[in-house]
Every structure is written in C-alpha cells, then in structure tokens.
Amino acid sequence: MSDMSVHAAVHGAPTSFIRKYVFSLDHKIIGLQYYALALVAVVTGMVLSWIMRVHLVWPNAPIPGLGALAKVGAPGGVVTPEYYLQLMTMHGTLMVFFVLTNAPFAAFGNYFLPIQIGAEDMAFPRFNMMSFWTTFVAFCILISAFFVGDGPPLSGWTGYAPLSAVGKDAGPGQGIGQSLWGISIFVFCIASLLGSLNFIATTLDLRTKGMTLSRMPIVTWAWFITSCIALLAFAVLMPACLLLILDRVTGTSFFIPAGLNVGDHIQPHQGGSPLLWQHLFWFFGHPEVYIAILPAIGIVSHILICNMRKNMLSHRVLIYCMMAIGFLSYMVWGHHMFLSGMNPFSALVFSFPTLMITIPATIMTLIWLGSLYGSNLRINSASLFCLGFISMFVSGGVSGFFLAQPSIDIYLHATYFVVGHFHMVMGVAAIMGVFAGTYFWFPKMTGRMMNETLGRWHFFLTLIGTYAIFMPFHYLGLAGNVRRYSAFQDDFLVPLIPVHKFITYAALFTGAAQLIFIANLVYSRFKGPQASPNPWECTSLEWSTPSSPPPFDNFGGQHPVVHHDPYQYGVKSSTGDYIMQTSPGPGAAS
Amino acid sequence: MSQADLAIESLSPHGAEAHGAGVMEESPFAIPSSKLVMWLFIISDACTFGAMLFAYGFIRNSAADWPQVFESASIWNSLLMTFILVSTSLTVLFAVKAAQSEDRAGAFRWTMVTAAGGILFTLLHIREWLSLIGQGARLFQNPWGSPMFGAAFFSITGLHMAHVVGGVVALIVVGLSYRSGRYAARHIEIWALYWHFVDLVWMFVVPLIYLLNMKR
Numbered sequence: 002m003s004d005m006s007v008h009a010a011v012h013g014a015p016t017s018f019i020r021k022y023v024f025s026l027d028h029k030i031i032g033l034q035y036y037a038l039a040l041v042a043v044v045t046g047m048v049l050s051w052i053m054r055v056h057l058v059w060p061n062a063p064i065p066g067l068g069a070l071a072k073v074g075a076p077g078g079v080v081t082p083e084y085y086l087q088l089m090t091m092h093g094t095l096m097v098f099f100v101l102t103n104a105p106f107a108a109f110g111n112y113f114l115p116i117q118i119g120a121e122d123m124a125f126p127r128f129n130m131m132s133f134w135t136t137f138v139a140f141c142i143l144i145s146a147f148f149v150g151d152g153p154p155l156s157g158w159t160g161y162a163p164l165s166a167v168g169k170d171a172g173p174g175q176g177i178g179q180s181l182w183g184i185s186i187f188v189f190c191i192a193s194l195l196g197s198l199n200f201i202a203t204t205l206d207l208r209t210k211g212m213t214l215s216r217m218p219i220v221t222w223a224w225f226i227t228s229c230i231a232l233l234a235f236a237v238l239m240p241a242c243l244l245l246i247l248d249r250v251t252g253t254s255f256f257i258p259a260g261l262n263v264g265d266h267i268q269p270h271q272g273g274s275p276l277l278w279q280h281l282f283w284f285f286g287h288p289e290v291y292i293a294i295l296p297a298i299g300i301v302s303h304i305l306i307c308n309m310r311k312n313m314l315s316h317r318v319l320i321y322c323m324m325a326i327g328f329l330s331y332m333v334w335g336h337h338m339f340l341s342g343m344n345p346f347s348a349l350v351f352s353f354p355t356l357m358i359t360i361p362a363t364i365m366t367l368i369w370l371g372s373l374y375g376s377n378l379r380i381n382s383a384s385l386f387c388l389g390f391i392s393m394f395v396s397g398g399v400s401g402f403f404l405a406q407p408s409i410d411i412y413l414h415a416t417y418f419v420v421g422h423f424h425m426v427m428g429v430a431a432i433m434g435v436f437a438g439t440y441f442w443f444p445k446m447t448g449r450m451m452n453e454t455l456g457r458w459h460f461f462l463t464l465i466g467t468y469a470i471f472m473p474f475h476y477l478g479l480a481g482n483v484r485r486y487s488a489f490q491d492d493f494l495v496p497l498i499p500v501h502k503f504i505t506y507a508a509l510f511t512g513a514a515q516l517i518f519i520a521n522l523v524y525s526r527f528k529g530p531q532a533s534p535n536p537w538e539c540t541s542l543e544w545s546t547p548s549s550p551p552p553f554d555n556f557g558g559q560h561p562v563v564h565h566d567p568y569q570y571g572v573k574s575s576t577g578d579y580i581m582q583t584s585p586g587p588g589a590a591s
Numbered sequence: 592m593s594q595a596d597l598a599i600e601s602l603s604p605h606g607a608e609a610h611g612a613g614v615m616e617e618s619p620f621a622i623p624s625s626k627l628v629m630w631l632f633i634i635s636d637a638c639t640f641g642a643m644l645f646a647y648g649f650i651r652n653s654a655a656d657w658p659q660v661f662e663s664a665s666i667w668n669s670l671l672m673t674f675i676l677v678s679t680s681l682t683v684l685f686a687v688k689a690a691q692s693e694d695r696a697g698a699f700r701w702t703m704v705t706a707a708g709g710i711l712f713t714l715l716h717i718r719e720w721l722s723l724i725g726q727g728a729r730l731f732q733n734p735w736g737s738p739m740f741g742a743a744f745f746s747i748t749g750l751h752m753a754h755v756v757g758g759v760v761a762l763i764v765v766g767l768s769y770r771s772g773r774y775a776a777r778h779i780e781i782w783a784l785y786w787h788f789v790d791l792v793w794m795f796v797v798p799l800i801y802l803l804n805m806k807r
Contacts, residue, residue, distance in 0.1 A: 124624045198631050206624045208616040232631060236638035244646060244746065252731035253742035255646060272739035277649045281642055560614035 014553035024134070026126035027553060031133050032112030033446070035103050038133075038140060042099035043432075045144075047512050049092040054505040056080040058498060060488035073173065074152045083173045085487035086155035090174075091147070093158025094182065098189055099140055101293035101427065104435045105300060106231075107136070107196055110224040112446065114200060116543040117221045119209025119561045121554040124202040128195050135192035143185035146178040154179035157485070159286065160186075162256030162278035163263070166248040170264030183246045190239035193231050200228035209542075211563030215317075216582070218541045218567040219306075222320045223299020230288045230295070230327045238285035241278065248273070279341055283334035290427050291330045294394075295323055297434025298365065301387040304441045305369065307539040308384040309376040310578055312568040314368050322361035329358050339407045340414045348407040355405040359398070366395055382456025383537075386437035389464045390430050396468075397425025400475060415485075418478025421471045429467045436463070436518070443525065444532030448549040451529060455521040459514065466511025473500050538579055541567050545583045629781045633788045636754075640792050643750060644799060647743040651803075658736030660728075661805050665719065669801045672715050673793065676755075679708035680790045683783040686766075690776035695769060698779055702766030705786065709759040716752055720745070744800060751796055754789045762786065 015021045025031060052064055063078030074084030115123055123129045146153040151173040156165040160182065169176040204217070204225045217225075244255040252269070256278040259271030302319055306312055313319060335343060335351030369391050378384055400422040403409050413419060436459075443451045482494055489495055535544040547557040561583045569580035580586075620627060651657050661669075686701035723744070727734040733741045761782050768774040 125628070194632075194635055198628050198635075201631055202624045202628050205620065205627065206615075206618045210614050210616060212616055214619070232635045233638050236635040237642040240639050240642045240646070240750075243750075244643075247730065247742065247746060253746070254731070254739060255650065255742060270738075272654055272737045272742075273650060274653055277646055280649070281646065284642070562614075 024130055026122070026130055028111050028115050028123045028126070028129060029446075029550060029555075031129050032108050032110070034133050035108035035111060035136070038137060039100050039104035039108055039435075042095045042103070042140065046092050046095040046100060047515070049088045049095070051509060051512055052080065053085060053088050053092065054508045056085055057488060058502045058505045060490065070147065071152055080487070082487040083155055084152065086157075086172075086485065087153045087174045087178070089485065090155055090157050090182070091143070091153045094143060094186075096428065097158055097289065097293070098186065099136075099143075101431050102193065102231075102289070103136065105296035105431055105438070106224065106227050106292060107132075107193075109220075109300065109435075109438050109442070110200060110227075110296065113442065113543050114221055114224050115203055115207065116546060116551060116555050117218055117541055118204065118207060118212050119542050119556070119563065120203060120207035121556070123199050124207055125199050128199050132192045132195040132199065135188060135195065139185045139189035139192060142181055142188060146174070146181040146185075149181070150174070150177040152178055154182045159282055160245065160278070161282075162245070162248075162273075162275045163258070163261055163268075166245060166256040166273075166275075166278070167261070167263050167268050167270070168249055170266070170268070172264075180246065180249055183242050183249065187239060187242040187246070190235040190242065193235045194239070197228035197231040197235070200224060201232065204228075209560050209563060212542075212582075216563055216566055218303055219313075219316050219319055220296070220299035220303040223295050223302075223323055226320075226323050226327050227292050227295045230330060231292050233331070234285045234288040234292065237281060241281035241285070244281075245278070276338070276341060276343065279338050280334070283337045284331070286337065287334045288327075288330040290423070291326055293427050293431045294434075295326065297390060297431040298323060298394075300434045300438040300441075301390045302369070303541070304383050304437050305373070305378075305387045306568050306570065307441075307537050308379040308381065308387070309372060309570075310379070311372070311376060311571045313372045316568060319365055319368055322365045325361040326358060329354050329361075333358065336405060336410075339410045345407075352405055352407055356402070359402060359405075362394075362398055366391065366398075381440070382451065382453060382460055383437045383441035385457065385460040386433050386440065389460060390433040390437060392464070393425050393430040393433055393467070396472075397422055397427075397430060401426065413478055415483055416478035417474045417482045417484055420484050421474025421478060424474070425467075425471045429471065433463075436460075439522075441537065442543070443522075444536050445543055445546070445549050445551070447526055447529070448532055449525050449527075449529030450532045450536065451525040452521050455517050459517045459521065462514035462517070463511060466507055466514055469507035470504055470511060473504055476500065538577060540565070540569055540579050540581050542582055545581055623777055626777065626781050626784070629784050633784065636788065637792075640747075640750070640795070643747050644795060647747060647799065650737075650739045650743060654737040654739060656736040657804075658733065658740050659804055659806050660723075660733075660735055660740065661801055663806075665722075666801060666805060668715060668719055669797055672712050672719075673797055675708050675712050675715070676790050676793050679705045679712075680787055682708065683762075683786045687776075687780050687783045690769060690779040693776070695772070698776070699766050699770040702762050702769070702779060706759045706762040706766070709755050709762070709786075713752060713755055713759070716748065716755075720748075740804070744804075747796060747800060751789070751792055754792070758782070758786050758789050 015025065015027070022030060052067065055062065055064060061079060064075065064080065065078060067075045067080070068078035071084060074081055074087060080088070111123070111129065115121070154160070154165065154174045155172055156175065156179065164171045164175065165179055167175070204221065244253070247253045248255050248257060254270035254273035256275055257268060257270035257273045258275065261268045261270065302313060302316065306316070332354040333351055335347060336355045339348045400418065404413060404419060404422060440451055440456055443449070477497055477500055480497055482497055486494070489498055489501070532549055534546070534549055542561060542563070545561055546552070546555055563582045564585055565580055565582050567582060571578055572580055574580045574584070618627070682701050683705040686698050686705060689697035689701055728741045728744070730741050730745050732738045765774055765778050765782050769776070769779055
C-alpha cells in the first residue's frame with residue numbers, strides 16, 4: 002500500500018544486551034524505560050497515599066512493616082504527624098515529577114513521536130539516552146531521602162520556603178532530606194531540558210516527505226507544544242533550586258526573611274523573601290500542570306478520532322486551543338499566591354488570565370462532546386478511558402472556576418477543595434490519558450493485544466473509585482477541612498471523620514483495582530493474542546511500521562511518504578473506511 | 592564534556608548532515624538541527640538568567656540597606672572586562688568567517704584568540720572576586736549592608752563565569768577538532784552563537800550588578 006523509498010538506517014542496530022536494553026540509543030527502548038520508571042514511581046506514590054489515608058482515619062493503628070523502614074518517623078509502625086507530612090511530600094513529588102511528567106510526555110512521546118512523523122529515531126539519540134538516565138539519577142536521589150538521616154522532607158512537593166530553606170530546625174527531614182529533594186529536582190530539570198530540546202528538534206527537522214506540520218497528528222502536536230512549555234518552565238525551576246541549595250548549604254538568605262524564629266531560635270539569616278520562592282516555583286509550577294495534561298489531551302483526542310471513525314469537528318482548533326493554553330500558562334502563576342501576602346491588587350491581574358484559560362479548555366470539551374454526539378463510537382478499553390478522561394477533565398475543571406476567583410479562594414484556599422480539584426483535573430485525568438494510551442498502543446509496543454474484559458473491569462472500577470475518592474474532597478473543603486492535617490482529634494473536624502473513612506475505603510479499593518491493570522500488562526505481554534500490524538484500523542504512521550514492535554529503525558530501512566492529513570476516516574477505500582497517511586491516491590479532503 | 596557532546600551530532604538531514612535530503616520535509620528554519628538546538632538552549636538559558644536577575648531585583652527592591660559598593664577601580668575593571676568580552680564577539684565572528692571559507696588555520700587562530708579573551712576575562716573577574724573577598728564580602732555576609740549583596744553578586748556573576756569557562760573549553764575543543772578536520776564549519780558557528788549569548792548576558796549583568804551598585 003504505502004509508497005516508500007529505500008533508505009539505509011542511520012545508526013546500526015545494537016547487538017549487546019547493555020546497548021540494546023540498558024544504555025540504549027533507540028527511542029522506543031528509552032520510551033519503555035521512562036514508562037517503567039513511571040510505573041515504579043506511581044506504585045510507590047500510591048502506597049504512600051494509602052499509608053496517609055489509613056493514618057488519617059486510624060491515627061493510632063500500626064502499619065505493618067513501616068516501623069522497620071522509619072524508626073523515627075513511624076515508631077512501631079504508627080505514623081507521627083511529621084512523618085505524615087514527609088509521606089505527603091514524597092507522594093506529591095513522585096507523582097508530579099516522575100509520573101505525570103514522565104508517563105504521558107516522556108514515555109509515550111519518546112516512543113511514538115518519531116514514528117508518527119516518519120523518523121528513524123530522535124534527532125539526538127545520545128541526548129535522549131542521557132535524559133533518561135539523568136531522570137533515573139534524580140529518582141534515585143529522591144528515593145534515597147527515605148533512608149538517610151531523619152527521612153524525607155516535609156515541606157510538600159512545592160518545597161515552600163522558609164520551611165524548605167532554613168535546614169534542620171524546621172523539623173525532621175528538613176536537614177539532609179530536603180537537600181536531597183533540592184538536588185533531585187535540579188537534576189530532573191536538566192533531564193527535562195535535554196528531553197524537550199530533543200523533542201522540538203525532532204518534530205521540526207525529522208519529518209518524512211509529505212509530513213507537513215499541518216499533517217501531524219494531534220498527539221504529536223501535543224508533545225511538541227508540551228516540549229515548548231517544558232523548555233521555558235524547567236529553565237526557571239532550575240535556578241530556583243540552585244538558590245534554595247545555596248540558602249541551605251552556604252548560608253545565603255534568598256528565601257529567608259530577617260528575624261525568623263524556627264525551632265525556638267532566631268535564624269541567622271536576613272534579607273530574603275519566601276514570596277520569591279513562590280514566584281519562581283509557580284512560574285514553573287503552573288505550566289507544569291499543562292505539561293502533565295496536554296499530552297493526555299493529545300492522546301485522548303488521537304484515540305477518540307480513531308474510534309469514532311471520523312475526525313473531530315475541528316482538530317485544528319483543538320491544536321490552537323492547546324497553544325493558547327500553553328501561552329496563557331505563563332501568566333497565571335500568581336493564582337497560587339492569592340493568600341501569600343502578595344499585593345491584593347495583583348490578585349486581579351492573575352485572576353483574569355486564569356479565567357481566560359477556561360475558554361480554550363471549554364472549546365476543547367465542546368469539540369470532544371460535539372464530535373462524540375451521534376458518532377458510532379467503538380467501545381473498547383482505550384476509548385472508555387478517553388471518555389473517563391473527558392469526564393474527569395470537566396468535573397475537575399469546573400472547580401477551577403471557583404478557585405480562580407480571589408474572593409472565593411480566600412475561603413477555599415488550602416482546603417481539601419483544592420486537593421480534590423487538582424487531583425481530578427491534572428492527576429486522575431492525566432492518568433486516564435496514560436491508561437488510554439497504554440490500551441491503545443500496547444499492541445504496537447509489544448505485538449500482543451491486551452485483555453479487553455480485564456480492561457473494561459479496570460476502567461469501570463477506576464472511574465467509580467476515583468470519583469468516590471475525590472468528589473467528597475470538594476465537600477470536605479467546603480466544610481472547612483484544611484489540608485495537611487495528619488489527624489482529626491478533638492476539633493471541629495471530628496464530624497467529618499466518616500467522610501474520611503469512606504474516602505480511605507475508596508482509595509484502598511481503587512488502588513487494589515490497579516492490580517487488574519498490572520496483571521493485564523504482565524499477562525498480555527507474554528500470553529496475549531498476537532496483534533495484527535494495525536488492529537484499530539488507525540491511519541497515522543505508527544500503524545504503518547512493518548512489524549509490532551517496530552524494527553530498530555522503525556520503517557525497515559525505508560522512508561515512508563505521507564500523502565494525507567492524519568485523520569482520513571469515514572471514506573471509501575480499498576482497506577475499508579479509512580485511508581492511511583502513507584497511501585497514495587486521493588483522500589477525502591487533503 | 593566529551594568531544595562527541597560538543598559536536599552534538601544529529602540525525603538531521605539538513606546542511607552538512609544531509610544524509611536524508613529528498614526523503615524528508617524541509618525544516619521550517621532551514622538550519623541544521625544542532626544549530627536549532629543551540630538556539631533552543633539559548634532561549635532556555637535566557638530564562639534561567641532571567642529568573643536569577645528577577646530574584647536579584649526582587650531582593651534588592653525589598654532591602655532597606657542595599658549597599659553601594661563599587662568604587663571607580665571596580666567600575667573600570669568591569670568596563671575593561673566588558674571591552675574584552677565584546678572584542679571576543681568580534682574575533683569569534685572572524686573565526687566563523689574563516690571557517691566558512693574553509694580557512695582551517697585562520698579559523699583555529701581566531702577561535703584561540705577568542706578563547707584567550709575568555710580566559711583573560713575570567714582572570715580579571717577572579718581578581719575582582721578576590722578583592723571583594725579580601726574586603727570581607729562573602730556569599731552570606733558583607734561589611735557594607737544587606738547580606739544579600741554578596742549572595743546576588745557571587746551567584747549571578749558566578750553563573751555567568753561558569754558559562755564563560757564552559758565556552759572557553761568548548762571553543763578550544765572545537766577549534767582543535769576543526770583544525771584537524773574532525774569537525775565542520777557549522778560547529779564553530781554553533782559555539783560562536785553560544786559565545787555571543789554569553790556576551791549578551793554580560794550586557795545585562797554590568798548595568799544591573801555593577802553600575803546600579805556604584806558608590807555615589
């Protein structure tokens with residue numbers, strides 16, 4: 002079918018195990034490495050959240066095995082209030098950096114971006130390998146905080162100063178643990194910068210003949226836009242971490258004001274401002290939210306189009322919306338700081354663009370729903386998770402309207418309302434995108450199909466479970482339940498404990514349901530039925546490779562030539578109702 | 592950094608890396624991927640310096656006792672350093688010109704002159720640092736006023752100096768490798784871009800760090 006011109010591979014296929022699977026230059030292996038790392042991180046992060054949930058409702062119950070890991074933090078397995086915060090910090094850091102940044106962006110992007118544009122590899126394979134292994138080093142540094150000194154830091158994934166800057170006086174884990182955190186994030190920034198340079202150069206320079214920018218699939222665009230965001234965002238977090246480390250190690254005071262009393266003595270610092278850390282951190286932090294969600298938006302749109310057997314009402318507008326969100330993401334960091342002591346007038350300045358973001362987000366949602374309306378959607382695990390994504394994106398996004406307004410945020414700030422909001426809209430939604438991508442691309446990555454029945458059970462249990470966890474969060478927040486409390490004893494929050502119990506049961510249940518996914522992943526990898534090269538009858542280039550998984554150079558020594566826009570569905574052709582991008586001959590509307 | 596890293600070899604089909612010309616789409620910028628990556632790095636590094644200078648401005652504005660430290664000797668020294676750095680932007684341009692006309696000896700010579708300028712700049716800068724340290728300035732304190740003066744001065748100029756030293760090493764490696772024929776003209780050009788950027792950053796550092804803190 003496809004029109005390919007013969008061309009030799011650029012670098013030869015590796016033969017040794019180390020070169021093939023460990024220090025591999027192959028973007029596909031590197032993508033899988035990122036995926037595996039994200040899987041390890043997500044399981045770790047989930048177990049941490051379980052411990053936190055159990056502690057919240059049974060504060061005196063010993064947790065088996067925990068006493069051995071944390072002799073100080075959890076003597077006899079009973080979590081101390083400080084250790085609760087330490088677990089929370091590690092949960093947040095692992096999830097945001099090593100799961101939500103790695104899985105939808107680095108893992109799937111590495112694997113499929115080069116294939117979708119018809120390239121043999123990334124533009125800089127050696128940089129690519131370096132970015133993964135640098136990320137891995139960052140991960141090891143972060144995890145090592147569990148095992149040294151008095152454990153991991155307790156200042157939250159946002160590392161708020163001055164708690165994060167003053168050192169040991171600020172509590173357990175604020176000594177060596179917080180330093181390791183700072184170094185880990187610094188190293189992670191370097192890795193992400195290397196990665197985004199590579200993604201941008203690959204997208205712009207390695208497109209095969211006929212793959213104009215406008216013919217790239219939505220998900221390719223999503224990874225491209227995300228890399229542009231990451232290029233600027235991590236470049237600001239990096240010096241912020243540098244200054245934080247300077248404060249901690251050399252005694253400077255960038256983030257520490259004068260006369261600060263911590264741990265019953267005045268800190269020997271003066272001249273800095275904790276607000277400075279918040280400005281620098283959130284200048285990175287808000288774009289980071291879109292680094293997590295944009296790839297999922299792309300993945301979901303890509304999969305939905307294939308399963309609807311027709312294009313979106315306008316897939317171009319979807320791409321423009323992603324660009325708009327990326328652009329606006331740099332103007333809204335102050336909405337995290339409405340109550341931080343910023344000039345109250347500036348809250349308005351940040352509130353306005355924040356509310357503006359709802360415009361492209363709403364347009365995207367309307368395009369999804371409008372396209373789904375009346376379409377003959379093929380129901381499978383991947384498309385179900387896409388619907389789950391839209392549901393989560395809307396449910397979590399709506400609470401953003403409230404939080405974007407300073408007057409309402411005064412009440413809701415630092416309550417479970419906020420926690421529920423971001424867990425749904427950037428956490429669960431992005432993870433739903435990753436699940437959808439996994440069910441969709443698994444046949445291409447392994448050559449085998451995943452089990453559909455298990456996939457559907459996984460979907461319904463996850464959807465119900467995550468709603469059961471995070472919807473009550475909003476209620477708790479409205480009831481005034483402040484976040485980061487480690488237990489509710491003898492205070493006004495005691496009547497809310499039944500709600501917390503319900504959430505804890507739901508969290509344990511939903512976490513257990515993920516075992517279905519892991520089992521499906523392992524079972525299908527070895528025992529799943531053989532997949533045909535294009536099981537979903539999809540049109541983009543990753544389904545034109547000669548085999549699954551694709552050969553080392555993706556197209557077997559050939560360069561595919563692209564003749565069509567990415568989504569030629571619902572047309573008459575010799576293959577059925579779709580035309581591959583590589584098919585010569587007329588398309589529907591090329 | 593190894594030589595392979597400095598060469599930032601890519602799979603790009605453009606320019607001298609044209610192994611795939613004819614089977615690929617044109618790059619929208621019509622430059623080699625390695626040059627594109629240097630531009631992207633410069634954009635991202637500009638954000639990094641921007642964040643540092645923002646932090647400096649934030650701290651400086653909120654300090655009641657920000658010291659005015661630099662006497663005319665320091666200012667003259669910084670102007671001399673500026674003159675040297677700006678001159679090396681010119682010499683690296685000569686290196687690029689020579690490389691583009693395949694004058695390997697000339698390109699090598701001008702690259703080394705540039706690197707020498709970078710070394711001289713660094714030495715003068717270290718002398719400046721030592722003199723301030725000799726007067727009691729530290730990262731965390733100084734005898735004149737807000738302790739954040741030293742923190743801002745040493746961290747920002749230190750980051751810049753690290754960029755200069757990195758650039759000197761890169762220029763020497765690239766110059767040597769270009770002379771021996773291992774590298775192409777574009778490698779000189781790419782690191783010349785970087786060098787210009789380091790020069791440009793200094794143009795922000797001088798007024799903001801030196802001239803604003805001049806003794807009056």
